[in-house]
Amino acid sequence: xxxxxxxTTPNGRKVSIALEELGLAYTVHPIDISKxxxxxxxxxxxxxxxxxPAIIDRDTNIALMESGAILIYLADKTGKLMPxxxxxxxxxxxxxxxxxxxxxxxxxxxxxxxxxxxGKAPYAEERYLKEAHRLYKVLxxxxxxxxxxxxxxxxxxxxIWPWISRFEWQTIDLKQYPNVKRWYETIAVRPxxxxxxxxPKDMGAVPMPA
Numbered sequence: 001x002x003x004x005x006x007x008t009t010p011n012g013r014k015v016s017i018a019l020e021e022l023g024l025a026y027t028v029h030p031i032d033i034s035k036x037x038x039x040x041x042x043x044x045x046x047x048x049x050x051x052x053p054a055i056i057d058r059d060t061n062i063a064l065m066e067s068g069a070i071l072i073y074l075a076d077k078t079g080k081l082m083p084x085x086x087x088x089x090x091x092x093x094x095x096x097x098x099x100x101x102x103x104x105x106x107x108x109x110x111x112x113x114x115x116x117x118x119g120k121a122p123y124a125e126e127r128y129l130k131e132a133h134r135l136y137k138v139l140x141x142x143x144x145x146x147x148x149x150x151x152x153x154x155x156x157x158x159x160i161w162p163w164i165s166r167f168e169w170q171t172i173d174l175k176q177y178p179n180v181k182r183w184y185e186t187i188a189v190r191p192x193x194x195x196x197x198x199x200p201k202d203m204g205a206v207p208m209p210a
Contacts, residue, residue, distance in 0.1 A: 002026040002074075003056040005046060007033050008203050010162035011067045011104065015053045017196030018071055018158050022078045030200040068100045071155040081155045088151050095142075095149045095156035102138075103163040106131045107170055115169045132170050136177045139164075143179035147186070161187050165197070165207055174209040181209055 002019060004026045006012035019026045031037045031052050038050045047054035047065035054065040057077070064070050072093070075082035083089040109128040113121055139160070142149055149156045164184050167174055174181040187193055188206050197206050 001058045003029060003058065004053060004199075005029045005031050005043060005055070006053040006200055007031050008201060009033070009052065010107075010166060011051075012053045013162040013165075013197055013199070014067045014159050015055065015070050015074075016199035017162070017193050018074050018081065018155060020192035020196040021158065021190075022074055022080055024074065024078065028200045068096055068159065071096065071159060075155050081153070081158070083151075092150045092154045092156045096159050098138075099156070099159040099163065102135050103160060106135060107163050107166070110170045111166065114171060129171070132172065136172060136180060139183075140177040140179045143183050148183070153187075157183075157187060161193070162197075167209065168207055184209070 002024055004015060004019065006016060006028065007030060016026075016028075031043060033052065037043065038047070038052060043054070044050055046056060046063045049065055051065065053067055053070060054063065055070055055073075056063045057073075062073070064073055072082070082092045106128060109124070110132050113124040113128055118125070139149070148154065149160065161184065164180065165188070167184075174184065185208065188208060194206060
């Protein structure tokens with residue numbers, strides 16, 4: 001049994017989607033970051049960096065923070081969603097790390113400056129929107145002639161997809177990136193993604209491009 005501490009953010013949705021895809025039993029513990037619940041002493045014992053998501057695996061008594069580390073752990077625990085060895089494994093890790101270092105922090109800045117604080121910092125808006133389009137172009141190029149970012153559907157796709165699901169927040173028209181649009185729509189209709197997207201609470205339907 002997995003205890004999942006999470007909220008309705010792209011990073012949080014990575015893990016709930018992975019748990020659904022892997023068919024692992026889990027209990028959800030909502031951490032409402034709008035109420036600063038991530039700073040509660042009990043949560044900080046699990047996640048010293050005071051960020052969601054975090055897990056405790058009751059089978060092993062291992063507690064983990066950081067979504068990328070959690071995804072690798074769950075894949076290794078089940079032997080699914082990531083090859084066990086060889087180049088194929090490192091290809092998944094490569095694109096997982098791309099998400100952790102690129103779309104995660106950079107698109108997060110777009111959300112901060114463009115969606116929530118528009119007009120307050122024009123330079124920041126321009127800078128991060130430009131980087132957002134660069135990252136979408138990288139992903140679009142990677143998906144040329146391939147269904148998923150690695151050889152098969154993997155934790156790399158699961159890590160990237162929730163950030164792309166906020167394309168509207170990023171003022172991105174997915175028609176500009178047809179390979180990303182096709183990939184996004186393919187993943188969006190997966191039952192596990194539909195279910196995991198609505199953890200820890202239903203915030204509405206999965207966004208779909210026009």
